[in-house]
Every structure is written in C-alpha cells, then in structure tokens.
Amino acid sequence: MFQTLAKSLFGSANERHVKSLLKIVDQINALEPQIQAMDDATLQAQTAKFREQLAAGKSLDDILPEAFATVREASLRVMGMRHFDVQMVGGIVLHRGEIAEMRTGEGKTLVATLATYLNALPGKGVHVVTVNDYLASRDAQTMGRLYGWLGLTTGVIVPNLPEPVRREAYAADITYGTNNEFGFDYLRDNMKQERSQQVHRPFNYAIVDEVDSILIDEARTPLIISGPTDDKSDLYVALDAIVKELEAEYYEADEKSRNVSLTEDGTEEVERRLAAAGLLATDNLYDVENTMVVHHLDQALKAVVMFKRDIDYIVKDGKVVIIDEFTGRMMDGRRWSNGLHQAVEAKEGVRIEPENQTMASITFQNYFRMYPKLSGMTGTAATEAMEFWDIYKLNVVEIPTNVPVKRIDEDDEFYKNTQDKFRAIAKAIREKNEIGQPVLVGTVSIEKSELLSRFLTEEGVKHEVLNARFHEREAHIVAQAGRLGAVTIATNMAGRGTDIQLGGNVEFTVEDELRDMPEGPERDAAIDRIKATISAEREQVRAAGGLFVLGTERHESRRIDNQLRGRSGRQGDPGLSRFYLCLEDDLLRIFGPDTLFAKMMNSNLGEGEAIGSKWLSKAIEQAQKKVEARNYEARKQVVEYDNVMNDQRKVIYEQRAEVMDAETVDDVVHDMRQDTINTMVANACPPGSYPEQWDIAGLRERADDVLGLDLPIDAWLAEEAVEPDVIEERIVALADDKLAAKLDGIEPQIWRHVEKGVLIDRLDHNWKEHLATLDALRQVVFLRAYAQKTPLSEYKQEAFGLFEAMLEGIRTDVTRVLMKSELRMPQPAPPPLPELPAFLTGHIDPLFGTDDSDGSSRATGQEAFLGSLAGSPVAASGPGGADMTDPWAGQEVSRNAPCPCGSGNKYKHCHGAHA
Template sequence: MFGGIAKSLFGSSNDRYVKSLNPILAKIASFEPALQAMDDATLANQTVLFRERLANGETLDQLLPEAFATVREAARRVLGQRHYDVQMVGGIVLHRGEIAEMRTGEGKTLVATLATYLNALPGDGVHVITVNDYLAARDADWMSRVYGFLGLTTGVIVPNLSDEERRQAYASDITYGTNNEFGFDYLRDNMKYERSSMVQRPFAMAIVDEVDSVLIDEARTPLIISGPTDDKSDLYISVDAVVKQLDDGDYEKDEKQKTIVLTEDGTEKVERILEGAGLLEGANLYDFENTQVVHHLNQALRANVMFKRDVDYLVKDDKVVIIDEFTGRMMDGRRWSDGLHQAVEAKEGVTIEPENQTMASITFQNYFRMYPKLSGMTGTASTEAAEFFDIYKMNVVTIPTNRPINRVDEEDEFYKDTHDKFRAIAKKIREHAAKGQPVLVGTVSIEKSELLSEFLRQEGVDHSVLNARYHESEAHIVAQAGRLSAVTIATNMAGRGTDIQLGGNLEFRAEDELAGMPEGPEREQALEQIRQEIAAEKARVLEAGGLFVLGTERHESRRIDNQLRGRSGRQGDPGLSRFYLSLEDDLLRIFGPDTLFARMMRSNLEDGEAIGSKWLTKAIETAQKKVEARNYDVRKQVVEYDDVMNDQRKVIYEQRADIMDADTVGDVVEDMRAETVNAIVGDACPPNSYPEQWDIEGMKTQLAEVLNIQPPIDEWLKEEAIDPELVTERVQAEADTMVAAKAADLEPETWTSVEKSILLQNLDHHWKEHLATLDALRQVVHLRAYAQKTPINEYKQEAFSLFQRMLDAIRVDVTRTIAQAQFRMEALPELPELPDFITTHFDPFTGEDNSADVDAGTLGLIQTQIPPMQMVQPSPVDVGDDPAQWEGQVSRNAPCPCGSGRKYKHCHGAV
C-alpha cells in the first residue's frame, strides 16, 4: 500500500532514472545548432577530432553529448530521420551496458547507432547482434550509410563467407551479424593451428537486438561444433540386447518429461547381464569407469520404452526418420543427438550411422559474458529483469514511448474447446476485416496456423500465413499487414524486425511495385502516387480502429504475448488486442490445475459459448509466472553446468593461444617430459622403499614405450648410493639427450613447428574426448541425488578430477609422440587442416537447427591419431592464368590463385 502511494508521488525507480538523464539530453540539444551549421565535410571530420580527444585522455562519457548530437545530425542528413529525445535516452542506456526496453515502432535500429558510434571511436570494434541473417544484412546496409558518412567502416557476418572475408568484417569498426555466427566463429578460431588464421579480434562491446530472444529464449541450447566419431555399432547393439531383457518393473518412467530411471532391482539385473556380456568394469554399474556404458544404457532405455515407431519416428529405406511432433511431417536429415538416434537404429535393426562427437561447445550465456561491455534492446524485457541481472549483471530500463499509447487491451475470452474457439476467432476476424480493420493473428505453432487458415477459408476470408523461416519474403508480408482489411497469421512475431505501418509501408511497396523502374522523374511521380495512396488508406484504417492483434492462445511466457500485443498501437496509433483461450490450450492443459472451476466450465459451458473476466486473466498470468520461473531454473541449471566446463575451456583456449604465440615451446615440452619421467619412476620406485622392492621390469617397459629409451638400470642398481631421485635424474638426462639428437637433425624453426604441431593436436584430441566424457557424465550425474548428494557439486568434483586426468594424458602423449616419431623433413611441416564441421544450435521452440551451417553436408573425417608430418609443397612463383594448368602446381591448402580468398581445394581445385 505504502509502496503504491510513494510510487504515485515520486514515480517508480525506473521513472526517476529516466528523469535523471534530462540534463544530458539538454546538453546534446545544445550542440545541435552548431552541428546543423556545418557542411558535410566538417561534420564528417568530427570523428577524427573525437579520436584525437580520446588519445589526449578524454573519456567516452565526456564525449557522449557531442557524439550523440553528431550522429543525430548525420542520420537527419543521410536517412532523413532525426532521433527523438526518447531514442537518445535509449542510446545512453545502451552505452552504459544496460537493456533498453522500447516498444515496437519506437525505432530501436536507429537507437543502436548512437551507442555503436560512440563505442566504435576507440577502434576496438563493436559487434551488433541480430536474430537472423536477413536483419543483420538489412541493418548493416541501412545504418552503414550513417557510419560511412562519419568515416567509420561497417562489416557484416553472414553464412558462406570465407575466412578472409570474415577477418575483414571483424576488422571493421562496426560488425553486424547473428548470435550463431559470432559464437561459431569464436569456437572455430579456438580450434585453429595458427594465430594468423583466426578471424576475430579481442572482444570490446556487443549490442544485442531482441536481447530477450537471444540471451534468454535461444540460450536454452548451447552452440555445438561436432564431427563423426569412431564406429560404436557393436556397443549399441549389445546394450540394446540388454535393455530388451528388462520388464516393466525394472524401471520407472515419466512421460511428461520423457525420462526413465532404473529401479534398484532393475540396476542389479542390468549389472548381472552386462557382467556376463563383458561390458561392466568393476562390480558397480555407477562406478566412474562405466560412465559411457551407463549413458548408452539410458539412451537405449529411452529408445525402447519412450519412443514409439510411426509416432515419434518411422523406418524408411533402412533409416530411422524423425516425425515432427508439431506438424506430423517427416524430417529427413535430422538426427537426435547424444547417441539417441543410434539407440533407436539399434532397436529397429537398421544400419547404425556413427554419432557426432562434440568438438567444441559454448552456451550463449558464457559467450556473451566474455564481452567487457554488453548491452541490448527489445520491446519486452521487464518480465525477465531478474534473470538478466542474475546471469548477465544487466539492468532493464523501460524507455517511455515518443507518443502516448492508444491501444485498448481487452480481457481474454475463454471457450470450452479448440473447435469452438477457432470458429469464434474466424467469425471475429471476418467482422473486423469487413469494416476495413487489418488483423494480425498470433499462433503458437505451425499446426495451429494451418488449422486457423482452414477455418478462415471456410468463412471466405483472404489471408496470408507466416510460419516458415524465409525472413526476407516475410518482411514484405509483415510490412503490408497494416493495409485495409489485411489478415495476417504469424507463428512468432519476435525478431521479424519490420514495423507494421497502417496503410502500408512505402519502402517495401516501392521495392515490390517499382523494381524495374530506373531513377528519374517517372519513378518520382510513381512514388508520390504510392505515398498518396498510403496516406488515404491510413486514414481509413485509423477510422476502422487501427490494427487488431488477436492471440489464439497464451504463450507460456508473458514476454511473447507482449511482443505480439506491441505490434499494435505504434507511435500513438489507435489499436485493439485480445486473446482467445480454451481448456485444451497447452498452457492450461499441462500447467493449469484441474480445479473445480475447470470442471464447472466443462460441464456448464454450452458449445460456442464464451466467458471472460479479470479474475480469469489474472489466473492465466499466475500460471505463466510459474512456467517462466520453471524455465528460468532450467536455463540457470544449463549455465551452472556450463560454468564448470567454461573454466576448463578458458584454460585450454589460453594454452592454445600461448602455444601459437610463443617463439619457442621447448621449455613446455621439456617440463612435460620431466613430469612424465617423475611419474614413471615414482610409480616404479615408491619413496622410502628398498631397491629390491622396485618394479624394475615395469619401469623398463614404460621407459621404452613412452620415452623410447633403454637406460642401463640393472647397472645402476649395483651402486650402493642409488635412490629414486638419482634414477630420475639419470633417466631425465638420457631422455633429454635422445630428443636433443632428434632436434639436431632439423632446422631450429622446423623443430619448433614440429613441437607446436604435436602440442596443439594432442591438446585438441584430448579436449574432444574430455567433452564427450563430460556430456555423458552430465546425463547420469542426477542419479547421485538418490544418495542424498547434490548433482551439481558431484559434477564439479568429477569434472575437476577428469580435467586433471586429461592434463596428465596430454603430458604423456606429447612426450611419447616426440620420443617415438621419426622426422625426415627439409621444410616446415604443414599444420593439419581443420575438418569440415557440423554446427548445430536447435531452436528451443521449433526444434529446427538454425545454425545456418554451410559445411553440414560435407563432413570430413576427424583424425583421432597424430597424423605423420608432411612436406610442404613449394609454392610456384607464377602458375599462369589458366585454371586447367594449376592442378599439381598449387598446393591443395594454398590460397586459390584466382584471388577469391578461399583455399585452392575449396575453389578451382574442388574435386
């Protein structure tokens, strides 16, 4: 109560914060007359002056008012758009590393230019992240006019670019791209063997458009780069045979979560069967050594019990094809991850294709937390403000609209079932469209869009359906969704990036209708004609009540509902919004309790009858809050587990960078050899033991296998003063002498390249294996909860000991490779080329892979052993202009002589 009184008197903390920025707005405005008086060249030269002032010790905060005023004036001249004061407020919020919540139609794309320009002045690069490739390319093209006018360079990262093109884009002052492209480039960079082949620069600042979609919705699933593993068909078949011997009483299943757990009796039964099959190490199924077996066992259980043939998948042409649960369509080419697809293949007796092993992965949370400054903008963030601060330490600031909102948000309407609801929706749409009011209909799935489309056809209503991911063509449809009597059905309005302007959008109409018309008086006349048509049509749409937004269902997140609602009532236009619900909606069916009210509605509501009340709407919002809290817990858990891997990832990636940057790595290799000798001698000759108790034969075997030496240990044992320390020193000396002799046969530069290559390849091989083990561990560690242990704490302890084991294995393998390998080279060894990857990032809502991977169809084999060193082909000075003559003269991995920037084997040398 008192809080409400205080808020009405003094305003909310958000209002007070926005008000505190007024002095800065006044200062920005004070520069405007002087800047307007400048000619274009003088205005453009402001960037040079700002950079000089930065070099002389001024800060970005001190430059902000003048820099913002400069961008405002440049945008007015170049785009014909002058930033509103509320857009200036948004720019200040972005510069401070916070989230600007701005309503749809308030011009977020233009707001970003302010903070982007200011933070690009130091020259460290600013990344502007959007949700799809179309928006990245569109915004880069649109806003680069302003940046270019002021002397800054702009790059854009989209799929199918070569490494050289990516490097140039990242070297620009401002780089546009999608979250997936930036994340995958980071992972790829940290798998390369030379610093010069990396494309990204050190991170400085990122501005994320549709920040809630990128940092929350898509953050449910990590980015993964994977490649095929060794064939494990026999293991899948063996484990499948074990599972088929189990009865219903051997496991407990949860169909809602699609999980299955062995009972105590089931565990004992499985242990006996596995032991008989020789698949169990030790007596206990859940011993550390059996982590991989347990993982495959769990997947085989899910495949046999939870996944049904002709419901979840079908078998066609000796392949298991997934069926989309939303549309019922076959999804050729899509495979379940984590060995589940292979488990289903083993169940059905079809050919088992190798699973893909994770080679690198990162969550968006940990990727974006690497930026020293991170900010974002969206129309809906306040409902997730706690999560933004908790995970990213970003505050959400709600920016007031430029004009007051005139939209009317009506109460929800409830129906008994989906059929009644959709019939009522179709009639309501026909009524509004008949009087000229445009209608935007939001659905939660493709299936519901198609169902509603059928109802509208029966009512004789013309309409457009948006549900595929063709962003460019969809932008044209969305842009015209505000025209007279237009009816548009959209599955998800988040990230469409195009305003719905009443009467139509001039830019898109000109693009559609005047595509082939050259510049000149005739085109100008046609443009003026379209302008007049739009103005007349807008007046009629306003008279009809503006855009009517109709939601066919409440989403589990209030944010998505608000995104849909926000499409209506832009820039003070009138508008209307209403949601239609039924007891068969997923939100009410799965998360709504089977209350007395629900039973009364089922029994008392007549067919086609509707009911609406504030109490019902409030109850729905409460259900949504519960689901949001649950989803937050899921995402938080993803982060907690990835944080463990992230610490290890940083260590590995830093080590790789140090190796690549170092002039020589001899000291690193020498330290590894010394530690390996210590370990071998330490195991064979324990401290405080007598020589006759030492495992001499075991030590000889180890020294021959790992260090490729056969020291006269028997002679040493005859000495009275012999002890483990002396043995260690002598073995170390012999090993060093042997390696020094190998190094002497090669040029110093060549030997350094050999050591670097061996270090990096071993590091990568073991890191890849470590990731696979961690994946398996994460799948089964929750079972520790039955022993009253906290799974995340158990995971941290196990992951740490696994990491230590991995470092030990790297040390031994590097030492063994250098000791055993034979080097006969006259030139620098060519570092192995990275294989073609599969990059995956599944959309958490649709299940589609939206990683936009260009290499997914061209998998290369990943080498699990250190490949033999190869001679570098000398590059010819002149290979001529005829590509037919290049074969045999140009190295497969050399840049193509045509100048494309791509490797010869991927360009003119492609087979």
C-alpha cells in the same frame, strides 16, 4: 502502503533513472543548432576530431553529448530520420551497458546507431548481434550508409563466408551478425593452428538486438562444434521398431519435463524384446555392458512419445529439421545431441546421419560474458529482469514511448475445447475483415497455423499463412500485415525486427512493386503514388480500429505474449489485442490446476460458449510465472554446469594462444618431459618405500612406451643406496641425450615448428576427449542425489580430477610423440622436365620409316619427342640395319645398352649394328 505512497510522490526507481538521463538529452539538444549549422564536410570531420580527443585522454562519456548530436544530424541528412528524445535516452542506456526496453515501433534499430557510433570511435570494434541473418544483412546495409558517411567501416557476418572476407568483416569498426555466427567463430578460432588464421579480434563491446530472445530463449542450449563418430544406424532402427510396438502401459510420460521412463513391467518387457533381437550383451538390461543400449533406448522412447512432427520438427528433403519452439522457425544445421536426432531420424524413416562427438562448446551466457561491456534492447525484458541481472549483471531500463499507447488489451476468452475456440476465432476474424480491420494472428506451432487456416478457408476469409520458413519473405509479409483487410497468420515471434505500419510499409511496397524499374522520373512518380495510396489507406485502417492482434493461446512465457501484443499500437496508433484459450491448450493442460479450470468449465460451459474475466486471466498469469521460474532454473543449471567447464576452457584456450604466439616452446616441452619422467618415477618408486617394493618392471615398460628408452635399471640398482631422485636424473639425462642425437643436423627452425605443431595437436585431442568425458559425467551425476549428495558439487569435484588427468595426458602424449617419432626430412622435388616441343600431327616412325602424315593415328608423347630430336626424316632402313645417315647410329652408347631410339632392342642389334 508506504511504498505505494512513496512511488506516487517520487516515481518508481525506473522513472527516476530515466529522468536523470533526460538532463544529458538536454545537453545534446542544446548542441543541435551548432551541429545543424555545419556543412557536410565539417560534420563528417567530427569523427576524426572525436578520435583525437580520445587519444588526448578524454573519455567516451566526455564526448557523448556532441557525438550523439552528430549522429542525430547525420541520420537526418543521410536517411531522413531524426532521433526522438526518448531514443536518445535509449542510446545512453545502451552506452552504459544496460538493457533498453522499448516498445515495438519505437525505432530500436535507429537507437543502436548512437551507442554503436560512440563506442566504435576507439577503433576496438563493436559487435551488433541480431536474431537472424536477414536482419544482420539488412541493418548492416541500411545503417552502414550512416556509419560510412561518418567515416566508419561496417562489416557483416553471414554463413558460408570465405575466411578472408570474414576476417575483414571483423576488422571493421562495426560488425553485424547473429549470435550463432559470432559464437561459432570464437570456437573455430580456438581450433585454428596459427594466430593468423583466426578471425575474431579481442572482445570489446556488443549490442544485442532482441536481447531477450538471444540471451534468454536461445541460451537454454549451448553452441557445439562436433565431429562424426561411429555409425550406429542399425541400432537406432532396431530400437525404434521395438519402441513403436511398445504399449502405453509399459512407460510413463512426463510432459512437463519431456521425459519418458519405463515402468517395472515395461523394463521386463523391453529386456525380453531386446534379448530376442540380440541387442543385449548380458541377460540384465542394466549391466554395464548394456549402457549404450539403455541410453539409446531412452532416446528412442523420447523421440517416439514426446517429439511431434510439425511441432518439434519437420521432415524436409529427406532430413529432420528442428523447429524453434519460440519462433516456429526452421533451425537448419542444428541437431539434437546424445543420439536424440538419430532416434527421430529412425522414427521418420529418413537417412540417419552419424552421431557427433563434441569438439568445442560454449553457452551463450559464457560467450557474451566475455565482452567487457554488453548491452541490449528489446520490447519485452522487464519480466526477466532478475535473470538478466543474476546471469549477465545487466540492468533493465524501461524507456517511455514517444507517444502514449492507445491500444486496448481485452480480457482473455476461454472455451471448452480447441474446435469451439477455433470456430470463435475464425468468426471474429471474419467480422473484423468485413470492416477492413487488419488482423495479425499469433500461433505457437505450424500445426496450429494450418488448422486455423482451414477454419478461415471455410469462412471464406482470404489470408496469408506464415510459418517463418524464410526470413526475408517473412519480413515482407509481416511488414504488410497492417494493410486494409489483411489477415496474417504467423508464429508468435515471426518477423521480429520488422515494423508493422498501418496501411502498409512504403519501403517494402516499393521494393516489391518497383524492383525492376530503373531509377528516373518515372520511378519517382511511382513512389509518390505508392506513398499517397498508403497514406490514404492508413487513415481507413485507423478508422477501422487499427491492427487487431489475436493470440490463439497463451505461451509459457508472458514475454512472448507481450511481444505479440506489442505489434499493435505503435507510435500512438489505435489497436486491439485479445487472446483465445481452451482447456486443451498445452499451458492449461500441463500446468493449469485441474480443480480451478477443468471442473468449473466442464460443468458450466456449453458447446461454443465462452467465459472471460480478469480473475481467470490473473490465474493464467500465475501459471505462466511458475513455468518461467522453472525454465529459469533449467537455464541457470546449464550455466552452473558450464561454468565448471568454462574455467577449464579459459585455461586451455589461454595456453593454446600462448603456444601460437610463442617464438619457441622448447622450454614448455622440456618441462613436460621433466614432469612426465617425475610422475613415472614417483609411481614406480613411491616416496618412503623400500627398493624391494619398487615396480621396476613397470618403470622399464613405461620408459620404453613413453620415451623409447631401454633403461639399464638393473645396473643402477646394483649400486649402493640408489635413490629415486638419482634414477630420475639419469632417465632425464638419457632422454636429453637421445633427443640431442635425433636433432643432430636438423635445422632448429624446423624442430621448433614440429614442437609447436605437436603441442597444439595433442592439446586439442585431449581437450576433445575431455569434453566427451564431461558430457557423459553430466548425464549421470544427477543420480548421486539418491546418495544425499549435491550433483553440482560432485560434478565440480569429478571435473577437477578429470582436468588434472587430462593435463597429465597432454604432457605424456607430447613427450611420447617427440621422443619416439622419426623426423624425416622431405625429399627435394625432382627438377622440372624441359617443356616438350609442340606435338606434330605427322611424323616418321623411327623404326619402320612409315609416314603417318595422313593423320590416321596420333603420335604418342615419346614418339613425338623422339621425332623432334631427329631434326629430319629418317631414311628407311634396309634389312642390314640402320642407314649410316641415321642420327641414332654411331653414338657413344654401350653396345649392350638399350638403343636410344626407344625400340627396346640392344644398341648393337639396332642402330649400332654398323658402328
């Protein structure tokens, strides 16, 4: 009660925060007349002026009002767009490293220019992260005009860029790209052999567009760079055949967790079928020898029972392509790990790609936490505010709209089954279509889009179906969804970042209709006609009620529903939104309480009847909150496990960077050799033990394996009171002498290069193997919960021990390679042969004197070369040998040597016969 009273008197914490920022906006507005009075050259010179002020010791906060006023005026002159005051508030929020929640149509892309420009002034680089490559390219091009006018450089990162171009893009003041490209470049950089090959600069500041999609939705799975392992196609196919023949009574499916497990009878049945197929190494399915078969059996079960075609994936050009469950977009190049993708490929009968082994990985959470300053913007973040703070320490600030929202959000309508629901949807769309009101329909899958399309076709409603296959086409279709009578079916997230304007989008219409028309008066007149047409159509759409957003079912997350609703009612436009639900929707079927919905609706609803109430909508919202909490826990668990690896990743990548930057690593290599010998002696001669207890044979074998030394250990032991530290010193001395002998006569610079190369190579190899071990550990450690142990704590403990073992392995590997390898200096390249003279089309055979000038055959290289050496035609030889005018005769050649003419005969039997 007191809290409600205080809120009514003083406003919410968010409102008070926004109110405090409006004071800074007043300062920016006060500077506007002064900035407006500047000519273009003076305004452009502001950038140099700000940089001088920063060099003199001023902070970014000190120059913020004038910098923001500069960007506002420059934007008006370059792009014809002036920032609203609420956009200025959004820019301040972004600069302060917070999340700006701004409704759809409020101009988030323009807001980002304020914080981007200000933070790019120090020259350390600003990354603007978008959800797809099309938006990255589009924003870099459109906003790059503004930055370029103000003297800043802009780069864009898209797939398949050449390394030099990519490096140049990162060197720009502002770099646009997707979260995947930035993350993968970071991982690839840490696999490079030389610092000069890397593309990333040190992390500085990032603005994440659609921050909820990138930092929440896509953060459930880590970025992984992997390489192929052994081909096991036959195993996948065999297991797929067994699983497809398995009756449903033999397994239990849990749709909430998307897991499938065999029943007790199922285990026996599968064991029998596997044995009959010859796939088991022993009689017992769960013997350690059958671990791989069990793992791939689980994946085959999951692929056949849980993963549905056209919902979880599609088959395109003979390949299984994953569909993003949130966006409905194809995720080309992405593959499920741990053999799941191969199991789906076997299920669909397409070519099975080899399973991959992880070579480098990182979660989005740990990647973005490396930025010293991070901010983001989206239309829907408040529902995930707690997660943003817990994981990223980002505060969410709700920015008020420039114009009050007039959209009407109606209560949900509930139907008994999918058929009834879709009939009602098609009827509602037809009614709206008849009065010209545009309709945007949000679906959760390709399957549902195509089902609704069939119902609309039966109703005779012309419509566009957008399954978000191509980002650019997607943006064009969604941008025109506000035209008179338009009906657009799209996945809930399709076209994010694209503004739906009532009556149509001028920019996209001009691009579509006037693409081939050259610049000139005719084009300008055509643009004016398009603007007039769209303006008139906008008024008609407003009169019809604005954009009608229709949701075909509720998503697991309230955020996705809010994103769909937010498509309508931009900048004070009228609008309407409504969701249609039924008992067969996934959310209600899997997570809804049976007693609440099923019993009541089955008994009270007839064919085609609907029910709607605030109480039911509230109950749905509660179900969504439960699912959101469950998903948050899943993401949090991913982060907690990756945090363990992240600590180790930092150590490895820092060591790797130090090695690359170092002039020489001989001290590191020397210490590794010392540590390896120390461990070797300590294992064979434990402290406090007697000489007769020492493992002398093991020490001798280990020294030979790692150091290539044949130790005179027996002679050492014959001495009185020889201690382990003495043995260690002698082994070190022998190793140093052997290495010194090996390096005798070798350039020090060459050996330094070899040491660095070996060190990086062995570090990479052991890290890759360590990642594979951690992946395997992560999959089984949860079983320790049955022993009343905390899986995460067990994972941390085991991972630490494995990391220590990996470091020991690196030291041993580096020592072994450098001690036992033979350094072979490359042989000098043979001197280049003189260029052959131009080949002749006709020449005289040096043996038989026959002329080939008619061109009936062509000279071989040797013949032409020899012919050119002759200088003149050779006289025909008589039966007695070469003519004395023959240039081959009389040369100083050994009589038994081959004749230089190339005949193959000895000189004395050829041209030396009369010599």
